[in-house]
Amino acid sequence: MCKTRVEKRAALKHGSEIGTEFDYAIHALMKQPPISNNKLHQIQRATKEDITLAQVVTYCRSGQLNVHENLLLLDNKIIVPAVLRKEMLKKYM
Numbered sequence: 690m691c692k693t694r695v696e697k698r699a700a701l702k703h704g705s706e707i708g709t710e711f712d713y714a715i716h717a718l719m720k721q722p723p724i725s726n727n728k729l730h731q732i733q734r735a736t737k738e739d740i741t742l743a744q745v746v747t748y749c750r751s752g753q754l755n756v757h758e759n760l761l762l763l764d765n766k767i768i769v770p771a772v773l774r775k776e777m778l779k780k781y782m
Contacts, residue, residue, distance in 0.1 A: 733759040735770035742770050 736742045749756040761768040
């Protein structure tokens with residue numbers, strides 16, 4: 690099970706290697722995302738509007754998955770909203 694933000698911050702404060710690795714991966718992903726900022730914002734908006742992903746965000750906030758800047762993450766992968774999946778698959782596959 691993924692840690693909540695509070696748990697990750699606590700882990701970082703106490704020098705946890707896992708917390709440090711996760712935060713480093715998120716920082717690296719957001720600093721140089723493999724897609725444009727415009728596309729990231731589009732994914733963020735679509736995530737809010739997608740009924741399924743909105744529920745998943747609720748699960749994330751309960752510590753079951755991770756959310757960073759309104760992007761849903763599983764490990765180091767962005768979960769793309771259904772409305773954008775065909776486009777992303779065509780472009781990146």
